[in-house]
Amino acid sequence: MRIVIVDDDPLVRMGLKAILQSEEGWTVVAEAGDGSAAVAEVRRASPDVVLMDVRMPGMDGLEATRLIVDSGSPAKVLVLTTFEVDEYVFEAMRSGAAGFVLKRVPPPELIEAVRVVATGESLLFPASTRAVIERFSEAGGYELPDLTEREQDVLRELARGHSNQEIAGHLYVSVETVKSHVASILTKLGVRDRTQAVIVAYESGFVRPGDAAEL
Structure with missing residues (x-):
């Protein structure tokens, strides 16, 4: 599993990297602190999964997700968010993100989230995902x-x-x-x-x- 981590907080990136690379065969191939850097790193590193913060200075995660998806990249974008029901998260999924995960989830749930998104087997955390889609879809x-x-x-x-x-x-x-x-x-x-x-x-x-x- 090749993973790119995108977050404007270096400490968050460090923590996520430590968790993900504890899994055998998983490698964080690149990190980025904003959306424009994320797009460039995805193009360069060809990851399987991108962990994407949505609220960042400069190009945000919403625009970065849209550009990654429109580029034809097979990478699955997993949105990182602080809030469970968030219109910004819905817009990211609408733009092509495969799902979302809360930043505060325990490490095992984060690992499972990445695994599920990578396989495309099912919606991520169905109850939370449904809540977002139901609230903001018209x-x-x-x-x-x-x-x-x-x-x-x-x-x-x-x-x-x-x-x-x-x-x-x-x-x-x-x-x-x-x-x-x-x-x-x-x-x-x-x-x-x-x-x-x-x-x-x-x-x-x-x-x-x-x-x-x-x-």
Whole structure:
């Protein structure tokens, strides 16, 4: 796992680096103190995951995330934030971030967050992620592409933050079948990951706040 850490506080970067490099095979390949440096380091180092602070002087993490995603980089951006429900965090996810993690989480949760984002298996910390998306998404009358009935079922499950394994169990299909449906959904929606698919589902009105509550 190749990781870039972006934060304007050197002590925060030092702490994150110590935690992440305790994992076998994980390497912090670069650090940056602002958004413009982050974009340059991602281009140079080709990381798998970028830990991105959003509130920084100069170019902020929102613009940096947008530039990294628009560049076509396969790196997954994981937003670092102090606040659980934050419009700035939502805008970062809307710009292409795969999810977010609170700066105060214990080390094991941070490590799991990076692992989940890297694999793209499921939404990060579903309850928190849903809370952000539900609060700030507004149905804009966006027309969803012609999803099949089963793809619609899978998209609703994604909005609940469920993993492929959980979706397979709920819909009584194989994990491979779920993966195939998810891939088709991402292609039809023109998005790069599950978080983006859920945002589109809310903003289109296909899923509304409260609809994705656990059954």
